[in-house]
Amino acid sequence: MEAGSNSSTVRRESEWKNRARMLISCPDQPGIVAAVSQFLYEYGANIVQSDQYTMDPEGGMFFIRIEFDLENLADRVEKLRQDFSVIADKLSMSWSLSLASQKKRIAIFVSKEDHALLELLWHWRAGDLNADIAMVVSNHPDMRELVEPFGIPYYHIPVTTATKAEAEQKQLEVVGDKVDTIILARYMQIVSPTFIKHYANRIINIHHSFLPAFVGGKPYAQAHNRGVKIIGATAHYVTEELDGGPIIEQDVQRVSHRDNVEDLKRIGRHIERIVLARAVAWHVDDRVIVHNNKTVVFN
Structure with missing residues (x-):
């Protein structure tokens, strides 16, 4: 399609x-x-x-x-x-x-969760994302049946602690200069500095917390343990500092003491989808200027 x-x-x-x-x-x-x-x-x-x-x-x-x-x-x-x-x-x-007539080409990296990926695919199919999705790359095979009906190439490149460097080399070979931007749509791997250097300010990640709160893994569990009343999501450019790159977009939603960790994840998935889709749309429409570790977004 x-x-x-x-x-x-x-x-x-x-x-x-x-x-x-x-x-x-x-x-x-x-x-x-x-x-x-x-x-x-x-x-x-x-x-x-x-x-x-x-x-x-x-x-x-x-x-x-x-x-x-x-x-x-x-x-x-x-x-x-x-x-x-x-x-x-x-x-x-x-x-x-x-x-404006030369659409940016993007690669979407994903693991096992489909919500952020699906949001981008829906926007793309509707013509609301001014970009071409060149490929989807995953460290798991799970999303292949979802992606291939869209006519988008799917590359399964397994990643383990022992094979991470080799896997990243394969990813670089697959992606190469074929894309302008890489989107980490809940790709649950830390990207190495070597990989980042190839695509400076051209890798966008969605982090499932309102940064700078709850950096790193299991942010919803961290938020629940802290008893927060607001959770959020953050789309940012990837730098060598974990979850510390220039922020493009954020959003939040109120929660209460009645919400457990699974409730926070469910609520958070909706925020993640919207925030990532906005950030990607602004990036491909050349609405973002990076200055030091901040962004100016003409949205």
């Missing part, structure tokens, strides 16, 4: 043929918006959306996301990048420019 097969998605892709997205971060200073706007105006581009944020207005950082339309974009984008780099260098910008 193709996510882009419905009429609304086809119409959207047609509208996006000449649309680009630019993400910029740089030291705050006068004239940034004017310089970017003037550059795009001189190119004949039409800005259709612009969002900006200044972190600490006195000597801080400036962030902006711009969407614009430009005729014959595909033929002109490389020249546009070259010309804009002059402005970017002058203003000490970190920046990226992507085409």
Whole structure:
């Protein structure tokens, strides 16, 4: 089943043929918006959306996301990048420019729980996730029958303590440069620093607690033991610090003393699904800028 097969998605892709997205971060200073706007105006581009944020207005950082339309974009984008780099260098910008028509390709890593995976598959099939799911990778065979009817390749790569390094090497061979982003949809393995380096700020994890509370394993049991009245879930980029990467999205729900650990897991699964789907959607639509260990999310 193709996510882009419905009429609304086809119409959207047609509208996006000449649309680009630019993400910029740089030291705050006068004239940034004017310089970017003037550059795009001189190119004949039409800005259709612009969002900006200044972190600490006195000597801080400036962030902006711009969407614009430009005729014959595909033929002109490389020249546009070259010309804009002059402005970017002058203003000490970190920046990226992507085409809305070029969907990001994602790989979903999963273990035995299906709720986060299913949510992404449903969004993809409905055409609400602007990405192509290139593959699903799992350390268990359990999800194969669920995934393959969607026409998505499924790779079962077992992982044990003794074979972890070998398994990760196989994963790198399978994924390689075929994807832009990896989603850990309740993939219950710690990813090594070597693996992370291949996909810096391109691995998104869903952690089943409201970070920074209850880092690590069995967070619902930790929450129950602590007697919390709110539980949550956190989608974040993966770094070498366990559950410590830049946070993209979070949500919570109230619980009570009447809820046992299984109740917390049941309630939590719903939060996890929604939080991960939001974070992935914002990432693939180029709405997230990472700055140090924080994110600016233009949602």
